[in-house]
Amino acid sequence: MFKVFLQVVSKELKGAFRRQSDILNPVWFFIIVVTLFPLGIGTDPILLARIAPGVIWVAALLAALLSFERLFKDDFIDGSLEQLMLMPHPLAWLVSAKVFAHWLLTGLPILFISPLLAIFLSMETNTYFALFLTLLIGTPILSLLGAIGVALTVGLRKGGILLSLIMLPLSIPILIFSTLAIDAAAYGQSYLGLLALLGAMLVTSITLAPFAIAASLRVSVS
Amino acid sequence: MAFESISDFIAMGGYGFYVWLSYGLTFLALIILVVNSIAKKNKILKNVEQRLSREQRIKKAQNMEGTL
Amino acid sequence: MWKWLHPYAKPEKSYQLAGKLLPWFVVVTVITFVVGLVWGLLFAPADYQQGDSFRIIYIHVPAAMMAMAAYSTMAIAAFIALVWQIRLAEMNIAAIAPVGAVFTFIALVTGAAWGKPMWGAWWVWDARLTSELILLFVYLGIIALYNAFSDKVLAGRAASILTLVGVINLPVIHYSVVWWNTLHQGATIMKFDKPSMAPEMLWPLMIMIVGFAAFLGSVSLLRFRNEILARESHRPWVSALVTDKLSGEK
Numbered sequence: 235m236f237k238v239f240l241q242v243v244s245k246e247l248k249g250a251f252r253r254q255s256d257i258l259n260p261v262w263f264f265i266i267v268v269t270l271f272p273l274g275i276g277t278d279p280i281l282l283a284r285i286a287p288g289v290i291w292v293a294a295l296l297a298a299l300l301s302f303e304r305l306f307k308d309d310f311i312d313g314s315l316e317q318l319m320l321m322p323h324p325l326a327w328l329v330s331a332k333v334f335a336h337w338l339l340t341g342l343p344i345l346f347i348s349p350l351l352a353i354f355l356s357m358e359t360n361t362y363f364a365l366f367l368t369l370l371i372g373t374p375i376l377s378l379l380g381a382i383g384v385a386l387t388v389g390l391r392k393g394g395i396l397l398s399l400i401m402l403p404l405s406i407p408i409l410i411f412s413t414l415a416i417d418a419a420a421y422g423q424s425y426l427g428l429l430a431l432l433g434a435m436l437v438t439s440i441t442l443a444p445f446a447i448a449a450s451l452r453v454s455v456s
Numbered sequence: 457m458a459f460e461s462i463s464d465f466i467a468m469g470g471y472g473f474y475v476w477l478s479y480g481l482t483f484l485a486l487i488i489l490v491v492n493s494i495a496k497k498n499k500i501l502k503n504v505e506q507r508l509s510r511e512q513r514i515k516k517a518q519n520m521e522g523t524l
Numbered sequence: 525m526w527k528w529l530h531p532y533a534k535p536e537k538s539y540q541l542a543g544k545l546l547p548w549f550v551v552v553t554v555i556t557f558v559v560g561l562v563w564g565l566l567f568a569p570a571d572y573q574q575g576d577s578f579r580i581i582y583i584h585v586p587a588a589m590m591a592m593a594a595y596s597t598m599a600i601a602a603f604i605a606l607v608w609q610i611r612l613a614e615m616n617i618a619a620i621a622p623v624g625a626v627f628t629f630i631a632l633v634t635g636a637a638w639g640k641p642m643w644g645a646w647w648v649w650d651a652r653l654t655s656e657l658i659l660l661f662v663y664l665g666i667i668a669l670y671n672a673f674s675d676k677v678l679a680g681r682a683a684s685i686l687t688l689v690g691v692i693n694l695p696v697i698h699y700s701v702v703w704w705n706t707l708h709q710g711a712t713i714m715k716f717d718k719p720s721m722a723p724e725m726l727w728p729l730m731i732m733i734v735g736f737a738a739f740l741g742s743v744s745l746l747r748f749r750n751e752i753l754a755r756e757s758h759r760p761w762v763s764a765l766v767t768d769k770l771s772g773e774k
Contacts, residue, residue: 386682390672403661404693407700453681471577478580478634489626493746500753504766
């Protein structure tokens with residue numbers, strides 16, 4: 235069971251490393267979007283620090299959105315998605331492996347790049363720490379939610395914009411709780427409660443989302 | 457009756473614009489929804505009707521071919 | 525009970541049943557709307573704080589309530605559709621979603637028009653308005669997804685999955701928005717305190733709630749019949765229906 239999981243993950247990673255632009259482009263996009271804000275708003279460090287959590291999180295949402303296309307699209311086109319569904323393992327388990335690999339390729343780079351952006355937006359260390367924690371817990375939820383959207387729209391010709399229409403409203407709680415936690419950290423309050431809420435959402439989505447993804451894939455591939 | 461006269465009723469104690477704006481938009485939206493739903497039904501029935509008459513014409517044409 | 529219900533799994537029977545129910549819903553809608561509006565607009569006394577602007581409540585609150593009720597109905601239908609693979613339940617979702625979206629839109633517009641005299645601004649990021657806005661986004665997403673599939677069977681199944689995902693998410697969205705709102709509360713925000721409404725104000729509201737529910741029922745039935753017709757348009761019973769109608773016109 236776990237062997238299959240690892241096999242799927244390693245296959246995904248190998249495929250992605252062969253085409254590195256797929257990993258790098260969303261990260262680039264993330265950096266550019268965040269850079270646009272100081273250019274548009276001004277360079278007042280207090281103002282930037284104030285808006286930083288929201289800006290970084292919204293940019294992370296958009297970058298995640300960009301990267302979702304490739305989660306199932308290529309596999310759908312070359313038919314390996316159908317092969318995946320024919321495997322003698324539960325589809326929900328296999329797709330969780332795919333989503334996990336996707337998070338490694340898109341969520342993790344954002345985590346690594348986030349210190350740079352924190353410096354850009356003159357965030358303080360303890361605020362940045364909160365940002366890091368919310369990204370760590372929040373981006374996997376984004377990947378899982380987004381995977382549902384991709385699975386629903388992968389069979390459609392113009393699925394891209396539809397995917398964002400479906401997914402963005404559903405990801406609002408993550409945005410709200412994360413930015414609230416970072417704000418709390420900025421004011422020196424405890425944000426453990428909010429992190430726990432995010433954690434609860436992560437656990438819920440880990441347990442439920444794979445089944446929704448599997449069911450959606452069955453709709454799209456038929 | 458909460459109002460003395462018709463002009464009082466329309467003025468709504470100074471809030472006339474907001475009250476009538478919301479009631480107007482509400483009924484506009486509801487009416488558009490109803491009209492759209494009914495129009496959709498007529499369109500579906502019309503499509504079926506066209507298909508049936510086409511099928512009939514094809515049948516007729518085939519019968520004609522047989523007699524020639 | 526199952527024996528009694530069973531025939532209605534057949535689209536034709538459901539179509540006829542919906543046709544029989546429709547006039548009753550329409551009658552209830554018309555009566556409650558007329559009574560509720562005349563009572564609410566003409567006879568209910570003005571609020572001592574908000575004056576006559578409070579009369580917007582007679583459409584704002586029913587629309588908001590029924591927008592939620594419509595989503596709950598869709599979620600139940602989605603559950604039935606996915607668990608028991610009942611096509612008619614999927615059609616139900618497609619039939620109700622536009623009505624729910626319109627109700628949400630009405631709740632938003634009337635909320636804004638009420639907010640302008642009360643708050644001094646058309647739009648305030650009030651918890652209730654914000655979650656209604658997000659509900660509207662969710663509705664539009666479901667409708668867009670349903671329309672994107674050309675195969676309506678797949679469309680129905682995809683829409684049911686999205687509806688269920690949404691129903692798990694909506695309470696979380698609601699509470700997160702309430703929380704966000706209490707923490708970001710600006711100086712201008714004034715709550716619509718639930719006034720202990722006098723009965724002569726409350727009765728028209730109740731009647732309007734029933735009216736909006738009946739409207740929801742009528743238009744959903746109408747659209748439900750449309751969905752059945754569209755999907756079954758190649759079946760003999762639909763052809764018979766059309767030819768009957770044509771010969772009736774002649």
